[in-house]
Amino acid sequence: MEHAHLKSVAHVEIASAGLPKELLLSENGRYATYYAPFDFVNESAKVVICGITPGIQQATIAIKEAQEALEQGLPADEVLKRAKHSASFAGAMRRNLAEMMDLIGLQHWLSVDSCEDLFQTRQNLVHFTSALRNPVLDQGLNFSGGRAMISNSYLWGQIQTQLVEEIRSLPDDCVFITLGQGVDAVFEKLANGGVVERNRVLSGLPHASGANAERIAYFCQRKERGQLSNKTNADKLDAAREGLLSQITILSGEQNVPTSQKRETEEAAAQTPAPRVASTDFVTASHGEVKRIYAIGKVKGDPTLFTAKQDRSGRYVLNRKKSSPTTGNTTNQAENKVYAATLREAAELLESGDFLINLVTEKGVRALRSYTSVTIDFGH
Structure with missing residues (x-):
């Protein structure tokens, strides 16, 4: 001093x-x-x-x-x-x-x-x-x-x-x-x-x-x-x-992940092909205001923020998931779209595990299959 x-x-x-x-x-x-x-x-x-x-x-x-x-x-x-x-x-x-x-x-x-x-x-x-x-x-x-x-x-x-x-x-x-x-x-x-x-x-x-x-x-x-x-x-x-x-x-x-565990996770991720389908991984949507639904994907190798897509009428667009009979992987059934008027409704549909939500960047890059988890941002 x-x-x-x-x-x-x-x-x-x-x-x-x-x-x-x-x-x-x-x-x-x-x-x-x-x-x-x-x-x-x-x-x-x-x-x-x-x-x-x-x-x-x-x-x-x-x-x-x-x-x-x-x-x-x-x-x-x-x-x-x-x-x-x-x-x-x-x-x-x-x-x-x-x-x-x-x-x-x-x-x-x-x-x-x-x-x-x-x-x-x-x-x-x-x-x-x-x-x-x-x-x-x-x-x-x-x-x-x-x-x-x-x-x-x-x-x-x-x-x-x-x-x-x-x-x-x-x-x-x-x-x-x-x-x-x-x-x-x-x-x-x-x-x-x-x-x-x-x-x-x-x-x-x-x-x-x-x-x-x-x-x-x-x-x-x-x-x-x-x-x-x-x-x-x-x-x-x-x-x-x-x-x-x-x-x-x-x-x-x-946060709160030990360095050794983090390194093991990163090494495993590097050796495992990226999943083709999304799996929802988020906390319950039953409490608090839903401010945002988003995921992190990559565009040209860089981490990019993807947020819930709205159509021209302002509704949030979701797709019902359907299991492929040949691969067993979950696929998007584009003809079976579901629309949510609010983020809360969208969060509740996602919570069921039967839907994927359309996500985009501000530049319009679509990401229906490239994310591995969805995060729901709650207000206080």
């Missing part, structure tokens, strides 16, 4: 702009790094939310909180913990983050009602950090990130020491949510170096700042494609949403 720097925080005065010169750690060309009390690491975290670097406003909030905690005579570790939590993704960013994380199903993986709990009653599950732990200013202004974080030796040096040190102190089964321009590239480079597992990096969420309101609204499906401005790339957001949903589903399937 930077206890020496923490003591200096108690005596600095916060100006209306910029950061106190007393907290300047180093300079290199256009960049200057200042100390702010962001040292706390939650070593029991299940999810790590990583931004670019604390901005001036965030640093100011943390410094003021630390000053108040020091005046109360709290231990250094508690001071750092309070300062970190008070300033990390404060204000509207927390609401935006919670909504996006709920949309991709992270709350189910964490076994909480909503990711809002991470900022309130379940702070023990989350660690907030930045690729550059201490505030880095670019010519006196907030640093906006970009590939300079991996190409500039001064910036990359900070990442290799402080961020890598944090990652190595965190649980092996936590996931990393990357936010901000260039943070994805940082984690890609760290993954290439074996510092993190690539499948545990959840990239693609729009940055949670208010400036991204339209992108966040579309990502969370509160805004239609036709209502978007030219500045928003709907295809990119659709792809990111699908990819993240797929990752969470895959991670959920791996």
